[in-house]
Amino acid sequence: MTTSATVWLLLCVLAPAVLGCVTLGLPRRAITARTLIALLGPVAAFIILAQHLATYGAASIESPAATPEIQWIPLLNMNLSFLADGLGGFFGLLVSGIGILIVLYARGYFGRDEASLYRFYPTLGFFTTAMMGIVLADSMLITVLFWELTSISSFLLIGWDRDDRHAVKLAMQAFFTTGLGGMFLMGGVLMFGFATGGDDGLWRWSDVLAQGAARIDPTNPLIIWSFVLMLFGAATKSAQWPFHYWLPGAMAAPTPVSAYLHSATMVKAGVFLTGRMFPVFAALDLWGAIIIPLGAFTMVLAALIALNQHDLKRIFAYTTVSQLGLLMCMYGLGSLTYHGHANIEWDITQIANHAFYKAPLFIIAGALGHYISRDITQLNGAIRKQPWMVITMLLAGYALAAGPGTISFQAKELFLYAIYHAQESIGSWWMLLMAMAAITAVCNVAIFVRLLTTLMGWPGGMKPAAAHHHDDHAHGHAEHEHGPWAQLIWIPGLVLVSLQYVGGIAPGLWAHWFAPLETNMVGEIPSALHAFMHPTLPLYVSLIAIAGGVVVGMSALMRGAIVDVHDRIYPALYWLSVTGGGRAFRVIQTGRFRNYIVFVLLAFLGAYVASMVLDPAMMNWPLTESPFEFVPGILLGAIICASAILMPIVQSRVVRVIILGSCGFSVVGMYLLYQAPDLALTQLMFEIISVILFVLVLRMLPDLKETDRASGRWWRFSLGTMTGLAIGWLTLVAAQSGEEPRLGEFFARHSYTGTEATAGRGGGGNNIVNVILVDFRGFDTLGEITVLGIAALGVFSLFPRRKPAPTELEFDDALVRGAAL
């Protein structure tokens, strides 16, 4: 592979965002052009990636081939290169492919709403790019970077309805939860990099896959912790219990967003990450011990909650959580062995399966909500109103129920086989897992049966409750559009769900597409026919689940709408931090400088004592030469000391400022005596300006109360004395020259011309102070002037400018003119 491959994949990642931004340049009315340009982004990404995979082949785990690196920030081990192996390549195709359909669907969903489309396509492009970045990046840190970008872009998309405070709150909830996970992920990646050797460590996924097994010590606590941290990131993104609350909350987003982010792509980022970690970390004992129970519990819990919901989007959100739990559990079971093989087969097919039915379900849920209602009790007999939408939904619902004839059926069989095979490693625990999987399957089938009976208007379907509760927070629906564009509101769903039936009816064709991408496979993909011809325990479990699902679905049980208790986690945390923060604020932020200074000085003294304990050499008498040699220096020092002692004694503030000034000017003299003209000049100017500023500010301060000053005076006096002594001591210690050459000598040598130590580069100046300021320590100076600027902006905003009255100005002018004459 050449560098051009890297550039092409970079283009592939950036295309959606760039073209999304291009649409901003179009006039608002140009809806068709806007849609087509926005469409180009994911189309380009899909084509480039497919071309890349066709040219170089999806590299297998044995030889993970990343594209050559382009240096970006080598110091941080962040360089641009891409890894389009089976997993990454598949996810890239999934993200860009569904992205194409979602661009079209959004056109149908928003109709002719110009303002929404104007805002939607750039944001969607931003998200698509972020997602492509996660799945294709080779540098682990760049994956983290894009990971956070998906959190940001999904925040924008969930809080789409900016006037709806509830939606904004839910967007914050999602951002907080997934962003926190991103922090953990970053910690995990950094820890992993340092645990494997710092700068020579493993910072690229391709290196991790190639050398990970050999270079990782599974007993090293750093490695174990880095795994735990990364898994935390994956679990929050993929909505595992107890963090799953953000995903149903994210349903406040418009349906194109839910169909894209919250079913097919972003929530799968955690599964993707788990898949990336799988080849390396599966050797850890913790892998299965954490992931299997976590995934299985999430799977059952969410399936049960899904059954007790009425809003279509919430039903599908909880089944998504359930399916994500299942996928995590699948990777967890993969760490076990069965007849010497890893207990995982066709994992990418299992991931694809979910996307291919869940996104259509969301798409049609949005469409039905647009035309009728999203509340399932309001949808009785909907087939008579919207036949095509209902047929598409039922096709996808059949896949949700994992009925034979869909790839979903085979995926479920593979999962059940994995549980069945796990008995070799985990003993009778497999029965518990099998029961959990069966309960999940019963719930999914029951949901499909309910959808079927309700939408068709058959007996046993859901009926409107007596008290009409309209749960459809629709998004500003304009009047319905007609014509071919309007049909885009359901066609993308049909396109996607048809892939389910391709896999179910023609597994050979499916295998032809997916086998090159699969990295974990031993046998052929099982066909439904084969499963029925050679029945094993998993098939019986499936059949029992289907029968049980039909019974539960038809029965009158569990037909209410419940509130998930986990929805309270974030509000409770929010309340805690706001209330607790408020309390802490009132205790700490007294608004009195004296208290703040006490905090600062105490912290300083504490740090001082701690460093004394750590390095007893600091307690040695620091004076090696006699201090009483240079008479002018002693005189100036006496003035400085005298003014410092006078400061607390004098009462008037203005006098204090003057004394402070005299102290400062004596320091100027000191600098001159010791031949530091730069410092002297700076100090001089600084003293002038600070005295002016002090005098100005002091006039605005209220007078101090005498009683206020008296209390605790001796305590403050001793604190001040101790701090003064400590700082004086520190100055003397710092002036000691140790074994090493002084820093000053280094700068003096390199100020004009460089040596080997600075790679032959000097600052090109003779004034060491200034060369340090603008060259050696230029970064500090840049930061300092930024701080200065911010401080000045603070002053400007503290005292908002008042336009001087014109008469006053004229009077002033006249005065000056008169003076000039």
Place this chain on the structure above:
Amino acid sequence: MTISSPVLRNSMRLILPITLLYAMYAMLKGHNEPGGGFIGGMIFATAICTYRMSHGAAAQRRLMPVHPRILIFLGLGLALATSAIPLLLGQPFLRSAVGEFHLPFSSHPFHYASAMAFDLGVMLVVVGVAVGMITQLSEELE
């Protein structure tokens, strides 16, 4: 804050141009002799403030017709641009270019370091901050 002392007012008309010139000189020579952007900016700001004391706020506004915050923005922008331009040339952030060039009609080579532009940015910020704070506070008092 107008001090109506004729002595100060008249001497200021002489002092001001010299001080401003010296401030520029200190900034430009800073790389090789005492001076630099920070000091130059301080001297510049002190001169402006003294002028404001002697001639009044309106005269100072005429002398410096831009709002100080514009200077801060310009200075920060210049410093950031100088720091970032090396990135475009494939050099590390803040790498300073050092060299010599010949002015026309002069046989003496002119030594320069691109850090000078950075220094100019520092000076603009310092002038903006010092003058801005002082004018804002004194306007508040008036």
